[in-house]
Amino acid sequence: MDDRAVETMSGDELLSDSDVIETAIEELLARRHQVIRRLDEIKYAEEIGAHDTARLLEKRYRLDPTEARRRVRLALALPNYPTVAAALPAPGNDLPDNAVALSSAQADAIVSALEKLPKRANIPVEELDAAADAMVQAARHMNPSDLRSLGEQVRNILDTDGPEPREAAARAREEVWVKKADDGVKFGGYLAGENAEKLQTVLQAGAKPHKTDDGEQDPRSRGKRQADALIDTLDIALASGDLPTRGGIKPHIAVTINLNDLLEAGRHATGDLTYGDGLSAAGIRRLACDAGIIPIVLGSDSQPLDVGREFRYVTNGLRNALNQRDKGCVICHAPPIYCDAHHLISWQDGGVTSLTNL
Known part of the structure; x- marks a missing residue:
């Protein structure tokens, strides 16, 4: 050296x-x-x-x-x-x-x-x-x-x-986390093996750059293209209707908005969501373009009126009304998807299946 x-x-x-x-x-x-x-x-x-x-x-x-x-x-x-x-x-x-x-x-x-x-x-x-x-x-x-x-x-x-x-x-370590963010959510997680392959296949297929109508290069970033691909996948899943039920109702997006605001598109009008913050009337109309609409008539005190009939088991109409009224569990505040509907006065004791008894 x-x-x-x-x-x-x-x-x-x-x-x-x-x-x-x-x-x-x-x-x-x-x-x-x-x-x-x-x-x-x-x-x-x-x-x-x-x-x-x-x-x-x-x-x-x-x-x-x-x-x-x-x-x-x-x-x-x-x-x-x-x-x-x-x-x-x-x-x-x-x-x-x-x-x-x-x-x-x-x-x-x-x-x-x-x-x-x-x-x-x-x-x-x-x-x-x-x-x-x-x-x-x-x-x-x-x-x-x-x-x-x-x-x-x-x-x-x-x-x-x-x-x-x-x-x-590796599969046992799989997880997805979601947390609220401004005007939306942040999420991440880990998938293993074939599940990771499924996700990458879906994202790669949907994230391919596309030229604009006037022949220009796709202005979207790779991250934005992948987000759009994931959104398309969610749209397809929700539109298929072949999803597991929770609380007796298949997964769906519930929005509450004044009918006049929806139809007339008040500039500052918003609707209430189950999980997120308010959504603009324009955003709600986009959802409503190809959605099934289940109207729930609300009284002046915002209580649901005139839904369902008296059956022992809670009907879909009553369930929707419960979701709208209580927004989930009135004790622990879990969202509606995790909740069961119960009679206040049980059916066997003469209680009726009406909104006021649920």
Whole structure:
């Protein structure tokens, strides 16, 4: 290594010096693996009261616990993968000219990937060695992150029963969150496997750029095109009518607006929604263009009038009136979709199925 001040060196000299430094570091790291493995073999940490080798390294060198455990795990696993160990540039380990010289990070990526193979898979030793050799060869052109991705593919090939449990675990983590925002909602989440594929298929199909009527390029951003594709999908789902029921009624958008405002389009007129804030009369008319309309006549005190007949079970008309009147649970304020309708005076005690008794 050149001991001149770096300010006096050319670019070629600096790069050459960097090569020497990296080689020296990798040789020291390979030596460190050997030292850690031997410390663990002789149980020196227990001898001096340090619990285990990982705890000894953590305390002595002020390491994060995860880093200390990673070092010990790699050092102990390396002997199980002789092809990987032989490719490390340890002092005295002269590699042939055509051999692959692994960095410690690459070796860690390969060993960690193969160590994740479950014992129940009973992979033959020769297949494991072949996989390790293939990954060492791939390391000529792959960084540690690439090798970890390759390792997942290798595991799927060697352990044919492996992907399904992992897919099941991924599906168990699926979630979608929705929270209110100004004039709308924000949402996000996570989908796995085939469900992720479904979403991407729908968005890709609907988000294709379209030229404007005058032949110009689509002015929408990619995000806006994907939002439009999702909206189209929601429109199709709602229009199909083939949706699960909650509370006895299929999902639908409920809007309450004064009839005159709807027809005359008062400039400042708005309608009430179940979940969101007020919606303009123009927006409501857009919804009403191809919607089924269920009128509910309201009295002067905004109480629903003249809906349904007296049956034991709550009719759709009565249910709609309940949704309009109570806006959901009167105790916990859950929205109507999560609520059941109940008689105040039960049917068997003579209570009637009318709005005033629900």
